[in-house]
Amino acid sequence: MVVAEIGRQLTVAAAGPFAVILFGSPGSGKGTQSRYLVDWLGIPQISTGDMLREHMRRGTETGQSITERMRAGSLVPDEMVDSLVRDRIRAEDCRRGFILDGYPRTVPQAGAMLELLSSVGGDEVVIHLAVDYNVIVSRMAGRRVCVKCGTLYNDVTRPSKSAGICDLDGQPLAVREDDREEVVRERLRQYEAQTEPLVEFFRKTSKRLVEVNASVERPEVIFGRIREGLKALPGGEVYPA
Numbered sequence: 001m002v003v004a005e006i007g008r009q010l011t012v013a014a015a016g017p018f019a020v021i022l023f024g025s026p027g028s029g030k031g032t033q034s035r036y037l038v039d040w041l042g043i044p045q046i047s048t049g050d051m052l053r054e055h056m057r058r059g060t061e062t063g064q065s066i067t068e069r070m071r072a073g074s075l076v077p078d079e080m081v082d083s084l085v086r087d088r089i090r091a092e093d094c095r096r097g098f099i100l101d102g103y104p105r106t107v108p109q110a111g112a113m114l115e116l117l118s119s120v121g122g123d124e125v126v127i128h129l130a131v132d133y134n135v136i137v138s139r140m141a142g143r144r145v146c147v148k149c150g151t152l153y154n155d156v157t158r159p160s161k162s163a164g165i166c167d168l169d170g171q172p173l174a175v176r177e178d179d180r181e182e183v184v185r186e187r188l189r190q191y192e193a194q195t196e197p198l199v200e201f202f203r204k205t206s207k208r209l210v211e212v213n214a215s216v217e218r219p220e221v222i223f224g225r226i227r228e229g230l231k232a233l234p235g236g237e238v239y240p241a
């Protein structure tokens with residue numbers, strides 16, 4: 001694979017795309033780091049969680065079949081997410097590469113993803129955001145969302161000016177359905193059982209794994225660590241400055 005830098009964009013002049021696999025537990029800051037990576041590398045983010053929520057919102061057959069599992073914080077079947085990702089990465093905007101946020105989440109999904117990638121001549125880099133269990137629970141317990149405009153707050157890291165009220169439209173703040181405590185615990189249980197083994201899987205199989213401690217610092221500091229980690233990998237000098 002040949003990767004060269006043009007402006008602030010990562011350019012892949014290989015047969016296939018460059019996949020940046022971002023994984024970490026719920027509440028590890030994957031979504032925030034994905035957005036930084038999108039801006040830095042100029043490739044799109046693919047979030048299976050967002051795609052599944054969109055199916056639920058539109059009430060598609062897929063959406064209807066997963067409502068219960070999503071509400072309970074359980075994973076949806078591997079084949080379903082495998083096929084969503086397979087279809088999505090065929091799109092033109094994924095030609096150079098893409099950031100996978102929340103996929104793969106099981107060892108079989110990782111196997112399917114690596115096979116798919118090698119079938120299109122692509123390559124991957126893996127970023128693992130490691131966060132302490134207690135930090136995650138307190139981060140997620142503090143999350144609040146505006147019932148009207150959807151703006152996110154956090155009692156600890158991003159409080160609203162007036163408790164329980166949105167700064168932008170004065171509407172009440174609520175706890176998101178999948179941030180309810182029992183759902184958070186179930187999501188963490190699933191993560192430990194199904195996704196934690198991926199760390200070992202990638203330690204064994206991937207030439208390019210970056211492990212970042214994402215427990216305490218601000219998101220920009222964590223992103224700085226990701227960039228340093230990527231640049232320290234073999235061939236890392238090709239990333240944007």
Ligand code: AMP
Pocket residue numbers: 026048049050052069070073074075076077078081101102103104105106109187
């Ligand atoms: P997220 O927004 O990534 O935290 O995902 C929200 C929910 O979508 C998860 O709790 C799962 O129910 C489902 N989900 C998202 N990605 C996957 C995946 N790769 N495999 C199975 N279920 C997933």
